[in-house]
Amino acid sequence: MMVMDTNVMAPRSLSTRWALPLLYAVSGLCSLVYQLVWMRRLGLVFGSSFTAVSVVTAVFFAGLALGGWGGGRLARRVARPLRTYGLLEAGVTAAALLVPSMLDMAEYLYAAWYPSVSASLRQTALVRMGLAACLLLLPTTLMGATVPLIVRCYSTRDGRNGGDTGVIYALNSLGAALGVLAAGWIFFRWMGVNGANSLAISLNALVALAALLLARREAESRPSTDGDGASVFEGEAEAVRPGLVLACFGLSGFLYVGYELLWMRTFLLFFRDSIYLYVSCLAAVIAGVAVGSFAAGRLADRVRSRRMFLGWLFGASALLHTAFLLGVVRLHRPLSLLAFPYPALETVFIFCALVPVFAVAGGTFPVVARLLARRASDTGGGAGRAYAVNTLGSIAGAILTPFCLLPALGLDGTMWLFLVCGLGSAAALWRGGATRPVLLRYAATCVLLSSLLFIGAQRQGGVFLGILNQVKGASRLLEARQGALGGNWVLESPERGGQIVLYENLVAFSRGGSPSFVVQGFIPLILADEVPRNVLGLCFGGGLTYHAARYFPEIRSLDLVDISAGNVDMALRHLAINESLKRDSRVRFFIDDAYSYVKYAQKSYDLILIDSNPPFYSHNCATLYSREFYRQCARRLTHRGLFTQVLPIKQMTLAEAQSVMRTFASVFPHTLLWWNELDPLMIGSNEPIVLEPDGMEARLNRPGLGDALRRYSGEAKFDTLGHFLSGLLLADDGFRRAAGTGPMNSVDKNCLEYSRELNADQTVAPWLTERLEPWEAMKSLFTRPDMIEEYAPQLERRRAYLMGLIRREMMLARIRL
Numbered sequence: 001m002m003v004m005d006t007n008v009m010a011p012r013s014l015s016t017r018w019a020l021p022l023l024y025a026v027s028g029l030c031s032l033v034y035q036l037v038w039m040r041r042l043g044l045v046f047g048s049s050f051t052a053v054s055v056v057t058a059v060f061f062a063g064l065a066l067g068g069w070g071g072g073r074l075a076r077r078v079a080r081p082l083r084t085y086g087l088l089e090a091g092v093t094a095a096a097l098l099v100p101s102m103l104d105m106a107e108y109l110y111a112a113w114y115p116s117v118s119a120s121l122r123q124t125a126l127v128r129m130g131l132a133a134c135l136l137l138l139p140t141t142l143m144g145a146t147v148p149l150i151v152r153c154y155s156t157r158d159g160r161n162g163g164d165t166g167v168i169y170a171l172n173s174l175g176a177a178l179g180v181l182a183a184g185w186i187f188f189r190w191m192g193v194n195g196a197n198s199l200a201i202s203l204n205a206l207v208a209l210a211a212l213l214l215a216r217r218e219a220e221s222r223p224s225t226d227g228d229g230a231s232v233f234e235g236e237a238e239a240v241r242p243g244l245v246l247a248c249f250g251l252s253g254f255l256y257v258g259y260e261l262l263w264m265r266t267f268l269l270f271f272r273d274s275i276y277l278y279v280s281c282l283a284a285v286i287a288g289v290a291v292g293s294f295a296a297g298r299l300a301d302r303v304r305s306r307r308m309f310l311g312w313l314f315g316a317s318a319l320l321h322t323a324f325l326l327g328v329v330r331l332h333r334p335l336s337l338l339a340f341p342y343p344a345l346e347t348v349f350i351f352c353a354l355v356p357v358f359a360v361a362g363g364t365f366p367v368v369a370r371l372l373a374r375r376a377s378d379t380g381g382g383a384g385r386a387y388a389v390n391t392l393g394s395i396a397g398a399i400l401t402p403f404c405l406l407p408a409l410g411l412d413g414t415m416w417l418f419l420v421c422g423l424g425s426a427a428a429l430w431r432g433g434a435t436r437p438v439l440l441r442y443a444a445t446c447v448l449l450s451s452l453l454f455i456g457a458q459r460q461g462g463v464f465l466g467i468l469n470q471v472k473g474a475s476r477l478l479e480a481r482q483g484a485l486g487g488n489w490v491l492e493s494p495e496r497g498g499q500i501v502l503y504e505n506l507v508a509f510s511r512g513g514s515p516s517f518v519v520q521g522f523i524p525l526i527l528a529d530e531v532p533r534n535v536l537g538l539c540f541g542g543g544l545t546y547h548a549a550r551y552f553p554e555i556r557s558l559d560l561v562d563i564s565a566g567n568v569d570m571a572l573r574h575l576a577i578n579e580s581l582k583r584d585s586r587v588r589f590f591i592d593d594a595y596s597y598v599k600y601a602q603k604s605y606d607l608i609l610i611d612s613n614p615p616f617y618s619h620n621c622a623t624l625y626s627r628e629f630y631r632q633c634a635r636r637l638t639h640r641g642l643f644t645q646v647l648p649i650k651q652m653t654l655a656e657a658q659s660v661m662r663t664f665a666s667v668f669p670h671t672l673l674w675w676n677e678l679d680p681l682m683i684g685s686n687e688p689i690v691l692e693p694d695g696m697e698a699r700l701n702r703p704g705l706g707d708a709l710r711r712y713s714g715e716a717k718f719d720t721l722g723h724f725l726s727g728l729l730l731a732d733d734g735f736r737r738a739a740g741t742g743p744m745n746s747v748d749k750n751c752l753e754y755s756r757e758l759n760a761d762q763t764v765a766p767w768l769t770e771r772l773e774p775w776e777a778m779k780s781l782f783t784r785p786d787m788i789e790e791y792a793p794q795l796e797r798r799r800a801y802l803m804g805l806i807r808r809e810m811m812l813a814r815i816r817l
Contacts, residue, residue, distance in 0.1 A: 019214060020082075020154050021171040024146075027089060027207050028175030031143055032286075033183045033200035034096060035060065037193055038136065041100075044628075044747055045107045046128050047596025048563070048620055055125055057398045059132040060140055065391035067144020072384015074145065075152040081380065085149040086211030088142050093204040095139035100197070106131045114600040147172075147387045151369065152380025165383060166297015166366035173290035173362070177283045184279030192749035242372055245310070246389045248425040249368045252314060253393025255418050256361055258401040259321050260285055262418070263354060265411055266325060268486055268505040269467045270336050271346050275619040275753050280350040287351070288358025289365075296363025300370045310367045311429035315446055317360040318422020322453050324357050325415055329466040336506075365390070402484045410482045412462040419450060475501070478574065481566060488566045490574050500574050502542055504567060507617045510542020512575045516646075516677040517544035517611065518712040523674050523681055524607055524644045525552055526699050526724065529690050532606030536636070537561065538594040539612040539624070543571045543578045546609075550580040551705040559605075561590045561597045595623055598632045608633050608643045614651035615752035622752035625660050626745050630667035630684070640687050643668065646679040649764040650810065652755065657764050659751055661739035671735040675716065675727035675802045678809050680768075689731075692783045697721045715805060722791065726798035731781055734773030765807045772799065 039056060046052035071088075078084045110131060117123040150172075155164035179200075187196035264281050271277050296313065303309045331349075339346040365386065372382030405414045423446050430439055460466040464487060468480060472491050478500075480489035486505040493499045500512035510517070521544070525531065531554040537546050540562035549558050560581075562568050568589060572578050581587055590597060594610065610633075615622040623629060625645075633643050645664070649657055661682070665671050668684025675681075683689070700706055700721060710719040717723045730738055745752055775792040779785035788795070 017154070019210070020150065021168055023207050023210055024150050024168055025171040025175030025178075026203055027146065028172035029179035029182070030092075030200045030204040030207070032176040032179035033187065033196055034139070034143075036180070036183050036188075037197045037200070038099060040193055040747075041103050042132060042135070044595070044623075045103060045110055046132075047593030048623070052128055052593070052596075054399055054402065055128045056132050056136075058395050059129060059136050061391050061395045061398065062133075063137045063140025064144035065388045065395070066137070067141035068147055068384045068387035068391060069144075070141070070384075071145030071148040072381045072388065075148040075380030075384060078149075080215060081149050081152045082211060083215035085146060085153060086208050086215055088146050088149060089204060089208035089211055091142045092139055092146075093201055093208055095142060096197070096201050096204065099135060099139065100194075102135050106135055111600055115602055118600070144387065144391070145384075148380040148384030150380075151383040155369075155373075155380070155383075163297045163301050163366070165369045166293045166295070166300065166363075169365055170290045170294035170297070173286050173293060177286040177290060180279055180283040180286065184275055184283075188749070189751075189754055192746075194748050244428060245307075245368055245371050246385065248310070248314065248429060249364065249386055250389040250393035251421060251425050252317075252361065252364055253390035254397040254400075255318070255393075255422055256358075256390075257394045257397030258405070258414070258418055259357075259361075261397070261401045261406075262321075262325065262411060262415060265406070265482075265486060266328065266463060266467075267350065269464075269471070270328075270332060270506070271339055272506060272616070273618040273620070274755075276343065276346065277350075278619070280347040281354065284351045284354035285358050288355040289362030291355060292359035292362030292364075293366055295359070297366030297370075299363075300367045306367055306371050307429050310364060310371065311426040313360055313364050313367065314429065315423050315426030315442075317357065317364075318419045318426075319446070319449055319453070320357045320360055321422075322415060322419045322450075324353055325463055326453060326457050326460070326466075328353060329460055329463055329470075332467050332470050407483050411464045411487070412457070415463065416454075419453075423450070471503075471506070479570065483564070483566045485564050485566065488564075488570055490570055502567070502570055502574065504564065507613065509567065509613060510544060510571060510575070512542070512544075512577065514542075514544060515712045515714055516679045517542065518547050518577070519709070519716075519718065520611070520644070520646060520676050520679065520681050521545035521548035521609065522705075522709055522712075522718070523676065523727070524609065524642050524683060525549075526696050527674075527683075527689075527691055528607065528642055529640060529692055529695065530606075531555065531699075532641070533557075534603070534605045534607075534638075535559070536598075536603075536605040536608045538598070538608065538610040539563075540568055540589070541571065541611050541613075542575055543568075543581055544575070545611045546581060547577050547708075549584070549586075551702055551708070555586060557588070558584065558586045559588050559590060559603070561592055561594055563591070563593050565591045595629055595632070598629070598636055601636065603636070604638050604641070605636055606638050606641045608636060608641070610643075610645045612645070614648040614755070616648075616651040616755045619753045619755075622745070622750045622755075623747060625663065625752055626747050626750055627663050627666060628747050630664060634667055634684070634686055637686055641685065642689070643684045645682050646676070647673070647682050648679055649768070649806075650678040652752075652764070654763045654767055655742075656752060656755060658738075658740050659743065659745055661735065662742060663744040663746075665736050665739055666744055670732060671730075672728065672732075673730040673735055673738075675729055675799070675806075677716075678806060680729065689781065690783060691725075691728075691781050693721060693725070693787060694784070696724065700724065716802060722794065723798060725788075726795050726802060728778065729768065729799070730771070730773050731778050734771070734777065738768070738771040765803065765810050768806075769800075769803045772803070 042056045043053065046056065074084065075081060110127065113127050117127050150168055151165050154168045183196055187199065191199065267277060267281060299309065300306055335349055368386045369383040372386060401414065405417065409417060427443065430442055461469055464482065468477060468489060474495065475491040475493045478490040478492055480487065489503050491501045491503065493501055501508050502510040525548050531552050533554065533556045535549065535555055535558050537558065537560040540560045546558065546560065549555055572582055610624060612624045613621045615625065637643060647657060647660060664682050664684060668686065670685045670687065670689050672683040672689060673680050674683060700719060706719040710717060716727065718727065775788060775795055779788040782788050
């Protein structure tokens with residue numbers, strides 16, 4: 001077998017040796033920007049359901065694993081690894097340039113196949129996996145191959161290749177952490193997703209160019225026929241079982257991703273689902289890897305037994321994760337309260353919690369690379385094998401943890417299983433590397449620490465229930481469960497007369513009997529010129545919006561979509577108002593992402609209602625206020641169909657509310673804004689909206705409908721025609737004037753993703769009051785304009801009263817905060 005001489009790859013100049021880690025740091029930044037960009041773009045193709053995201057993640061990791069394995073073999077054979085590294089970076093750049101156009105093709109193919117495969121989850125997953133593989137395998141394989149090549153270029157000093165590997169990997173991870181922060185907090189916000197992608201491609205091209213220029217001074221390797229594999233490290237006498245080391249490192253990759261998901265799940269019980277939370281968690285995890293890789297790489301060249309050291313890293317990582325997860329429970333109440341007025345505290349806390357625990361896990365890579373390398377020139381090959389196996393473990397963690405372990409074992413059960421796996425890996429490495437007394441002493445220490453952690457967990461109720469006990473206060477916990485999307489629970493609040501509140505993670509997504517949720521379903525059914533026959537409800541949530549359907553037998557089909565089966569099940573079982581939906585033969589439920597369903601469904605609807613969370617509570621919902629989403633909904637409407645969406649003014653600043661209205665009006669040529677407490681209802685149509693007072697009055701007089709509206713509309717008293725019409729606030733030109741000019745929200749750049757504070761300062765209510773459209777300007781909407789002209793003064797007074805109710809509610813909301 002032909003191998004390379006040990007020292008021939010040492011850089012000729014000090015500047016080259018300094019340049020390589022810096023280049024790889026920029027490469028890490030580009031890689032994470034690519035990952036975030038491609039995940040977002042593919043989310044728009046396949047939807048943002050957890051299944052779709054997991055499929056894309058698995059394909060991404062598979063490419064990295066394939067590249068790591070192939071790159072490791074390549075690193076042993078190439079004569080000029082630095083030039084090869086530069087060519088690989090150039091290949092990544094070229095592949096990244098092709099991804100946007102290939103995404104358009106993938107979207108076309110997915111749309112063509114969707115009707116035939118959407119009924120089968122397995123077939124849908126296979127189609128997604130195949131298309132994602134066509135898009136991502138090439139660039140991700142090239143990315144993965146850079147790891148062993150750059151390690152081969154930099155790790156050239158005999159007996160110090162552990163430290164060299166740690167340095168190069170640490171700087172790459174540090175660049176990746178900066179890439180996450182820069183993309184999430186700066187690039188996407190100010191440049192948009194496409195701008196961030198272009199910047200990453202440009203930086204990647206510069207990295208490739210710089211590497212190729214440095215390679216001009218690279219010396220060729222001299223082939224050696226020394227194929228006995230004898231170690232060249234002085235004093236190297238430790239017996240290494242590569243199979244065992246790789247198996248443990250593969251399990252480490254499984255635990256790495258598994259713990260990342262556990263921490264994310266835990267923090268969703270502390271803080272709202274914001275882009276700041278997601279970015280902070282990912283950046284803190286990668287920063288921890290950087291710190292651990294740098295420190296452990298230095299120690300790997302000095303410790304007496306690297307195998308024992310690696311075992312201690314595995315065991316300490318599992319114990320620290322468990323201790324920190326249990327420890328943060330006690331901080332839940334002060335942190336969840338302080339993070340609201342001081343958002344930066346959230347990021348600081350996440351970094352303080354995650355960097356130490358992931359630093360221990362991150363230190364394993366340079367140690368494993370040092371163990372597997374029998375000569376300096378083989379460090380790249382060992383790093384490639386280790387990286388590939390570890391990434392395969394990460395794929396297993398990304399799929400099994402959310403879909404199998406968390407639903408079956410819950411957060412606490414999964415945490416204890418991970419602890420056993422981590423300590424088991426440590427024991428496997430210690431066995432044979434330590435004497436029996438030492439091994440027993442290590443085992444006794446681990447058992448003692450685990451027992452103490454278990455006793456502490458029992459006293460506080462574990463992680464999940466420990467947090468819930470603080471959240472629920474005086475309320476009674478009716479049910480709690482954990483699934484792929486997070487924790488769901490149901491509370492009964494005695495302070496509000498036994499009101500049932502449904503939670504997903506920290507967000508109360510439905511409150512039983514909440515008036516505005518119910519009324520927003522009545523409004524379009526009453527004002528439509530004809531009762532809709534086919535109705536689509538997006539983001540089912542608690543289902544209150546669809547209570548109105550029971551009073552309209554003319555509706556032939558009621559298709560209800562929600563991304564979470566757990567949410568739907570809890571809403572149907574615990575909210576009495578949904579009893580009619582359970583017995584209604586017209587109702588069909590679809591568990592899917594709202595954006596994806598509207599994009600690929602083949603059916604047209606007379607009415608589309610959406611009851612999405614405000615982006616303040618979930619940054620992923622910002623897509624449902626984008627121009628592209630509105631266009632998809634407009635395409636699904638019949639000739640005179642209506643689309644309705646709440647404008648949540650309590651959870652938006654004035655600028656955000658205006659941006660939503662501008663975006664809405666840019667797609668729908670005919671628009672209305674109707675009063676609905678703190679959730680005014682935007683109504684859009686492709687055709688002029690005609691309001692027929694006689695038809696509305698007839699519907700208000702239907703048996704039971706008036707009583708229901710009187711009960712749920714409260715002081716607005718929408719059960720009479722005059723009161724109902726007084727809810728009309730803006731129409732067409734008035735709607736556009738109120739929206740003003742400025743940027744609109746798109747999937748490329750959406751200001752709502754960064755919604756950070758509740759708008760409890762009453763800014764929107766006075767602004768809206770000043771811009772109310774005169775009744776004289778709106779009478780052309782009605783089939784009986786003379787009646788509107790006659791009753792305009794009464795309608796004006798009634799509308800002013802309704803706006804006063806909004807101002808009062810905004811003031812109460814501010815007091816409660």
